[in-house]
Structures are given as C-alpha cells and as structure tokens.
Amino acid sequence: MVVKEEFDLIVLGSGGAGCAAALAGADLGLSVCLIEKDQVLGGGTADSLGTIWIPNNSLAAAESLHDDHESALTYARYVAGGQEIPENLEAYIREAPRVLDAFLGMGVGLRLAMGLPDYFYPTGPFSCGDGRRMIEPEPIRRDALGPLANSIRRSIHNVQGVSWSDSVNWGGFANRRNWPEHEVEERQRNGELGCGEALIAQFLAQMQKRGATVLLSTSVKELQYEGGRISGVRLTDDRVLRARRGVVLATGGYEGNNDLVQRFEGFPEWMNPFGPQNAGDALVLGAEIGAAIARIGVNNSLFIGAAVPGQPDAFFSVGLRGLPMPGAIAVNQNGERFGDETQFQDMVMAFQQYDRKARKFRNVPAFMIFDDHFRQRYPVMNAPPGQPAHGDIVRSDTLRGLAEKIGIDAQGLESTVARFNADVEKGEDTVFGRGKSAFSRNNAGDRELGRNPQLAPIETGPFHAIPLKMGGVCSAGLLTDAAARVLDNHGKAIEGLYACGNAAAPTFLGVGYQGGSSIGAGVVFGYLAAENAATRR
C-alpha cells in the first residue's frame, strides 16, 4: 500500500482508546492514520469483555432509568478513593454521556448491558444495582470489516460471538454447561463477534466508512518535536509521517515490559494480560521529549490470573472467571485462604501484602484449588466444562498429595478445606464473606445452587491446583489534562501531543476499580483528544 506522508491526526495503538480517537478524528473531518505495531488490531481491548462505564447516559434515560451527574461523580470519587486526577475524573463523568451520544450518532453499535451492576453496589454511595451505567458493543459480523475481517486480535477469555450480557442472561459463566450451544455455534459460523472484539470491530467499521488509513505491523522510532510542538512521527524505517493537528499516544501500558513493570509495580509474580506489544512505548516516546509521568500509589485495577495450560505466556483472568465460581479457592504457601475469591480487588490487595519478618510477599506463591466436581461442572479457564484437565494442571487424588506436589503446607490445606466445606454446609463463608457482591453473583454465581451461589464444597478427587499470577492495568502513565493533552514536568501542555487509555496516567482507578471504567476512560479521552486536535491550526 502507498501511504500518504501527511495526515491531520496520527494515532498510535488500536485498542479501545486509539480506535475511539481515530474514529472521532475521522468523523470530525480530519485525515487520520491509525498505526498499530502488532500484526492484529485491538490490543488488550479485543481480549476484554468490552464494556464501557458511562453514567447518566441517554440509553438508560430512554428506558426511564434515572441517573444524574452529581450522583455519578460522588460514586466515582468513592471508587477512586483519592487516587484520581480530580479534573480528569470530573471531565470523564461530565463528558462521557456526550461522547456516547456522539459515537451512537456515528453509527457505532452500543447498547446497555443490563445485569452488570456497579462493582461497589450496594456499598458505594449512589451505586446502581442493575447495569444502567454499563454499555457494551452490539454484536457485529467479521465480514463487515472487508479487508480487515481477519485482522482483529482473537480473545482467549471470551467465547466467540457471546456478549457479556448474553452470558449474564444465560446464567453467568458458571452456567456455561447450559448455554444454548447451537446458537453459539451458529454465531461462530457466521463470524459474529462479541465483547471486546465487537467493540473494536464497531469502531473500525465506522472508521473505514470515513476513509481512515490503518497501518498494521508498523513501529515508530520517535516523535517529531520541532519548534515546541509535535509535528509527526518517525517510523523505524526512517520514513517521517507528518501530523498537522496532532499525535495521539494510545499504545496501552507497559504490561509486557518486565523492566518497567519491576520499576513501577515492584511485584515479583507478573504476567502481561494484554497484547504482546504493550511495552510502555508511550512512556519512552513521551519521556524523550520531556513529558511528565504520573503514578497512582494504590492500584487495585490489577487482575488475578494464571497461564493458560499449554500457553505459558497467555494470561487468563481466573480472578473473574474461575476463582469466583463455587468450589474454587485461593491458598498461599501455608495452605490458607487469604481473601474473598469472588472479589478480585480484595485478592489483589492481599497479594500485595508484604511480610516484613519473612521478607517476602505473604501470599506469593498462591494457587487456585478446585476439585473434580468443579472441573465437570464449570469451565476451567478457557476450556468448556467437563474437558479432561490439561496435563499442565497439577492433580492428585488427595489434598495432601496435591499440597506436596505444589510445595505448600499439607495440613494447612486440609484444615482450610475442612473449614471451607463446613461453611458451605451453613451457606455462609464465615471467614471472608464470599458471595455477597451483586456483580460477582451475576457474573460467576451458579444459580442452581442453594443459599449461596458462590459456595460449593471441595471434596471430590482428583484435586487440582493452578499457580496464580498478577497482571493488570499498570499504575503509571503519561500525565494528561482534562482534554487528554500530555503535560510536561512544568504542568504545561506539549503542543500537539495527546495520550489516552492505559498510555495515560490512571484517572479513575486506584483504591477501587469500576468495571468498564478502563476502556471507558480510554474511549472518552480518545474522543476528547481528537476533538481538541481538530481545533488546532
């Protein structure tokens, strides 16, 4: 393909943030070039559940579901727990409804994802219990993308063609055995996309209609910074692409860059949950021209995961789909549980506890433990229920044998499981209160169970163990203002440079993590970046 050398807007990264910026720019009449370093589009967003948290939105209003700016802002501040950038958080809450309407107006298929309550419902002030703030993409067929039909990253987390609200309506992930298999198969035959893949496809389809240029497998060596403003990018083959109005860095975080992970997260067991190319390029490109980097001190927007059996580099978020299902627990080296496994944020905090006397992280290493009844009834990672356990999964006929194989305290594990099973009998987790979150019950509870849909005994051998890892949305990114402009170390905007998504410092994450707010912030600030760039001369 012959590529033009000059555009109005150049966007690096094709996740939710980059696609939103590119589409918004194209819709505002800018000539846009979307550059993706990977061979496929979508980054971590394509692998995600693809939900966007948009409070006070018009889709809910049309269903007479009330919300308002002040309530949403109060809840958002509660979630962020003082770790937010206040002006940016306010901009998110203020602008998100307008951005949603703008994308709907462009033809991006988005709908309410009812059944996915706010994470902190009912404890968070003004939290909503029904999903009125949660938006998800409409399903879209792969062939709507013409030449890019096969260029979207395949998700390892999601069942192809199934949206998150489908899974909630079908009884949640723990009810996978009863999902309508024929319908799922037909959707897959038709190339129907759901969740994060659908979100990327929805943006791309509209981008194509507006003539945006999309470059795959293209790497940028440096930003062109001349006369105090960004004027383009230099590619690794030394070609310079000029950007008349601006460059948007939407390159995701540094989850795949072990040096940066160790520098900013400082955590020993880490896996990259997103795309292989998320190497912190925005930090490097920005820092080279004096951009400021900001970090939040308390980051619970991390996920508990595990390597997919047979794919040691592929992170599967068992914190969302595994541990919250009835009959799975997490234990540390003493064989003890250390949190409510249905609440991944509690588990993330527990993972980060450091034992000063032992001079190690208290709950590292840790393992997910489940029995054979679990394997038969629920999906084990991305394998459907009932499949034989993959050879990489450690197994033993007894709990004691399992503990010996994975090197943890056998007596500790036996007494933990005995206590857990006694609590299951009572229908109440007396240690950590498992099964109380509305979000988690809808997502991963087994509605066929009695009193507590997230409790089942661990008693049928063979028993299984999977080592747990952490990964997630990183704590640091480029410091941006409420229009997504990148700031320098004096707090001054760098002319023509924008950052959004995980390339930017977290706005709304921190003590809490509201599902949908990560892609949500990327999409909202991606739009605002393009809008600001469109006003530049």
Ligand SMILES: Cc1cc2nc3c(=O)[nH]c(=O)nc-3n(C[C@H](O)[C@H](O)[C@H](O)COP(=O)(O)OP(=O)(O)OC[C@H]3O[C@@H](n4cnc5c(N)ncnc54)[C@H](O)[C@@H]3O)c2cc1C
């Ligand atoms: C299982 C799971 C489910 C999740 N579900 C949700 C959810 O429903 N809602 C939500 O809000 N969050 C969710 N998240 C978190 C969310 O997926 C990510 O935080 C979000 O997608 C990040 O978006 P992004 O656009 O910033 O980055 P990404 O989507 O990771 O995209 C970054 C892109 O930039 C590319 N890139 C990197 N360097 C360069 C470069 N130099 N030049 C060009 N391109 C480059 C990468 O290859 C990649 O394609 C989930 C996470 C997990 C693990």
